[in-house]
Amino acid sequence: MSTHTHDSIRAVQWTGTHLSLLDQRLLPHESVYLETDRAAAAADAIRDMVVRGAPAIGVTAAYAVVLAARRAWSEDGQDWRAAMAADLKALADSRPTAVNLFWALERMGQVMAGLPDGQDPEPALLVEAERIHQEDVDGNRHMGDLGAALLQDGRDVLTHCNTGSLATGGYGTALGVIRSAYAQGRVKHVYADETRPWLQGARLTAWELVQDGIPVSLMCEGAAASLMREGRVGWVIVGSDRIAANGDAANKIGTYGLAVLARHHGVKFMVVAPTTTIDMNAPSGAEIPIEERGQEEVLELAGRRVAAPGAAAWNPAFDVTPAGLIDAIVTERGVVEQPNAQKMKALFAAD
Ligand SMILES: CSC[C@@H](O)[C@@H](O)C(=O)COP(=O)(O)O
Numbered sequence: 001m002s003t004h005t006h007d008s009i010r011a012v013q014w015t016g017t018h019l020s021l022l023d024q025r026l027l028p029h030e031s032v033y034l035e036t037d038r039a040a041a042a043a044d045a046i047r048d049m050v051v052r053g054a055p056a057i058g059v060t061a062a063y064a065v066v067l068a069a070r071r072a073w074s075e076d077g078q079d080w081r082a083a084m085a086a087d088l089k090a091l092a093d094s095r096p097t098a099v100n101l102f103w104a105l106e107r108m109g110q111v112m113a114g115l116p117d118g119q120d121p122e123p124a125l126l127v128e129a130e131r132i133h134q135e136d137v138d139g140n141r142h143m144g145d146l147g148a149a150l151l152q153d154g155r156d157v158l159t160h161c162n163t164g165s166l167a168t169g170g171y172g173t174a175l176g177v178i179r180s181a182y183a184q185g186r187v188k189h190v191y192a193d194e195t196r197p198w199l200q201g202a203r204l205t206a207w208e209l210v211q212d213g214i215p216v217s218l219m220c221e222g223a224a225a226s227l228m229r230e231g232r233v234g235w236v237i238v239g240s241d242r243i244a245a246n247g248d249a250a251n252k253i254g255t256y257g258l259a260v261l262a263r264h265h266g267v268k269f270m271v272v273a274p275t276t277t278i279d280m281n282a283p284s285g286a287e288i289p290i291e292e293r294g295q296e297e298v299l300e301l302a303g304r305r306v307a308a309p310g311a312a313a314w315n316p317a318f319d320v321t322p323a324g325l326i327d328a329i330v331t332e333r334g335v336v337e338q339p340n341a342q343k344m345k346a347l348f349a350a351d
Pocket residue numbers: 052053054055098160161162163164167168172173174200238239240241251252253317
């Protein structure tokens with residue numbers, strides 16, 4: 001039996017010397033942490049879904065930069081920046097859609113740029129990675145309160161994919177809102193899409209909610225229309241991997257369909273994401289790169305082929321929900337209702 005509440009589980013941890021990642025491919029049956037001191041191994045872990053979820057990918061990349069710097073400094077102290085190049089490229093090439101990855105590499109790069117050539121870069125980079133990690137957790141808790149305040153009617157909610165502690169530095173984005181709302185008595189029961197093909201809903205979201213004692217009913221994605229027509233939910237609450245400057249939001253494949261259904265049935269639609277997920281360089285969702293993953297993920301289930309021999313598969317990992325279908329984007333800087341380019345820009349006005 002687990003000795004920790006789910007909220008305290010960390011998908012990504014720094015052991016003092018190594019990066020430790022909870023292997024999410026094995027959940028909920030086994031909790032195995034993979035430890036590494038190699039940035040290239042961290043890049044593989046991101047690509048292979050050991051660690052997933054936009055903010056968790058960003059935090060992992062930040063710690064991986066620390067590992068890359070350590071190695072470069074020990075191999076070629078004089079020119080450690082150049083010696084890191086291959087590791088940094090491997091990290092940038094690991095997954096394309098979650099902008100938190102590129103944001104974290106950029107932020108670590110800014111610290112690197114400010115360091116003198118002859119100085120060991122590891123200590124300063126570790127301080128920055130830990131700061132990135134902590135800021136993510138703090139932001140999630142704040143978003144939890146902001147999002148929960150929107151849930152006025154006490155009705156059930158529907159969520160998609162996994163956006164909890166496992167997908168972030170801790171606590172969660174959309175699942176953080178659900179967690180806060182439950183604690184405040186604003187939500188009593190959650191519907192969770194199973195989320196094919198990786199089953200993040202069935203394996204991860206249900207696991208997190210059960211551990212927190214929050215009642216959850218899993219459903220096939222195809223049940224969403226009936227769920228809404230029966231008036232069972234007041235809000236759909238999801239995370240995002242990249243939000244464009246006009247408020248269009250990329251998230252796990254199937255999210256766009258939920259937004260269309262929600263609008264048709266008068267259900268509200270909330271996207272919860274830290275500002276590290278916003279890409280002001282992408283004018284609209286059309287400029288967000290959508291990852292296509294291997295066909296075997298759709299043709300197989302738990303490593304066993306289920307599809308008819310000879311069938312091919314199309315496997316986009318994400319889709320884009322247009323801003324016009326979103327009622328609220330909740331960030332740690334505040335809530336953007338009925339998002340558009342002007343309101344998104346105003347979020348960053350204080351910078
Ligand atoms: C807080 S997580 C937001 C998104 O990263 C999440 O909804 C999602 O789509 C994750 O996709 P995944 O392919 O599991 O990395």
